[in-house]
Amino acid sequence: MSTNRLLTRRTFLQAEAGVASTLILREANAAEPLLIVVAKTSVLTAVSLQDLQRLYRGDINTLQGQRMFPLNHLPRSELREHFDQRVLGMNAEETARYWIDRRIRGQSGAPKSVPARLMAAVVAKLPNSIGYISAGSADAALTVLRVNGKLPGEPGYPIF
Numbered sequence: 109m110s111t112n113r114l115l116t117r118r119t120f121l122q123a124e125a126g127v128a129s130t131l132i133l134r135e136a137n138a139a140e141p142l143l144i145v146v147a148k149t150s151v152l153t154a155v156s157l158q159d160l161q162r163l164y165r166g167d168i169n170t171l172q173g174q175r176m177f178p179l180n181h182l183p184r185s186e187l188r189e190h191f192d193q194r195v196l197g198m199n200a201e202e203t204a205r206y207w208i209d210r211r212i213r214g215q216s217g218a219p220k221s222v223p224a225r226l227m228a229a230v231v232a233k234l235p236n237s238i239g240y241i242s243a244g245s246a247d248a249a250l251t252v253l254r255v256n257g258k259l260p261g262e263p264g265y266p267i268f
Contacts, residue, residue, distance in 0.1 A: 141260035143246060144160060144240050145252055147250065147251070148248070148250060152238075155238075157195065161195055161197075164196060166215065176237070181221065181227065194267050228241055232250055
């Protein structure tokens with residue numbers, strides 16, 4: 109009986125590992141662009157890469173006259189590291205040091221972090237929030253912003 113229980117547990121753990129690795133591979137697919145999204149009710153339709161960088165670094169808090177609430181994925185997640193590298197130009201350690209330095213200086217803190225599975229829902233419901241998702245997570249309640257005048261999939265889209 110204990111052998112059956114062990115096999116059942118082992119089978120379960122192997123299945124969980126398989127699901128987790130599939131999700132990680134899907135999330136980390138570098139060929140898939142990151143989509144910058146806001147709620148469908150937002151008036152924003154575009155953002156420059158520079159303004160996006162300034163917003164996520166805490167240098168500005170408005171876009172087109174609206175106070176914005178940038179949302180990040182959880183630290184060390186593939187999407188967060190990809191975003192930090194492509195938009196902020198920093199790796200995970202540099203990003204962590206950046207926010208620690210800002211806190212020491214009494215400046216604004218890092219954007220709030222949201223689990224990947226909740227990002228689209230939170231952005232859709234929280235007025236003036238902005239976030240980023242993988243292309244496979246697009247939702248009808250969201251507007252995908254143009255970045256530097258380009259939509260994901262168009263030549264020159266800057267966030268792959």
